[in-house]
Amino acid sequence: MAGISAQSSVEHYENFPVASILMPRRYRKAVAAVYHFARHADDLADEGDAAPEQRLAALAECHAELTRIEAGEAPQTARYRALAPVLTQYQVPVALCHDLISAFEQDVVKTRYADFGELVQYCRRSANPVGRILLHFFGERDERKLAMSDGICTALQLINFWQDVAIDWQKDRVYLPQDEMARYGVTDQQIAAGKADGAWRQLMAFQVDRTRRMLQAGAPLAMQLPGRIGLELRLTVLGGDAILTKLQQAQYDMFRHRPTLGASDWPRLLWRALRKR
Template identity: 75%
Template sequence: MFDITPGQSVEHYENFPVGSMLLPRRYRKAVASVYHFARHADDLADEGDATPAERLQALAACRAELARIERGETPQTARYQALATTITQYQIPLGLCGDLLTAFEQDVVKTRYADFGELVQYCRHSANPVGRILLHIFGAATPTHLAQSDGICTALQLINFWQDVAVDWQKGRVYIPQADLQRFGVTEAMIAQQTSDVAWRRLMAFQVDRTRRMLKGGSPLAMALPGRIGLELRLTVLGGDAVLEKLKRSDYDMFRQRPKLGATDWPGLLWRALRKR
């Protein structure tokens, strides 16, 4: 649910408000336990020089720890012991953690997506569980809130994909749906050559518009959540929209400069988030 927070040092797993001063203190330990679980598993899937088989084996060990939690046993590692405490305290469906592992496993073996539906299905595992877990921690996991959170989380994941087209290409991954590449006459060779022509701009304008509508569709949740939680979510939604605007202003040339929010962006975004209440 929550994307890049000011001063956050890592960029490959940015969906948790760890360290944000806006997050009420009473939630920080629980949120941190979930973050450390997800960040560790994400690193197993994506960092270092391990082979795909070794990565999947390491993720299988993570699933074994979740299975111990499900059986009511004490996990073997401190990381999962802390996660078990959070899951029990806030009655978080354990399947949400399993969904995140599914996404990380998929990152090891899958590098292309046939169409937008397939990409959204990936986001259902990679992004949406984050918002759902946080809503359970915040005591706000109503059906309406969960649906709105899914829209925001999927949009934020897509924004990260559009930011990182060049970065993902270096990892051998293309998250732009193959059907959309074909529809707009863009080839993977053009991505490799960092071609930002008319066809590319039309393709990315289409992706940005679709993502922005998805982000807007979930945004009422930011007004429904109270206090600093709602403020942080409003800031996050505005930040995501600002990144999309930067993409647009750059003529969708993320190859030359990755569009991201800097220190000068946050004061204005915070002011807008405060005024929206």
């Protein structure tokens, strides 16, 4: 599950149809408030040329604003003043927002992941809170549904990593688990050279297969949510699966063929999402 498409001070490519016209109008203001909070914090970690200590200090201020909300105090910035009533109205645990910021802090200081477990723990804070926040908006707090949402969100985060291997390398970040890279004989130097050889394709085929299974495991949630909410989630899941298929069709050479979803993809995916109901 994902946030709402919008513009901030930095232009962002959004993979999935997040809170498009499919999102019921009554939720759009709340989703926008969460999006702008998360997008701003993510930009503090990623964009511009600030030093790491400056980025961490700015993110600490985000934590401080959330702490004010928890204490029932007025936030100091407009962005958090818009967020506060949303969290209160929908009884969203503020800890979910703290988790998101902690993931952005981790991006500032951590550039490699020893194994898949470490990567999943990062996704637990960088992606899963978004789905859980949305489920709170929809009044869904069943633990099984939350777990399925986590599976979808983690898979979508991994899909972003796999399509953005080359982009992340420019930031000196490698999200591929180091032990699995070693198992398949893939090195950082190979990523730097953009070499999609047999070893690389085997590694990425393994990643894509595991990610698709995670996405499919959570997909039944989209059939359990009502109306346009369920339709949007089905479309999002289908979009994620389509990116994985494009990766396979490109022989996992995202260095030269970064897979994206274009205008011609969405009508077909929407038709499939509608038929699934």
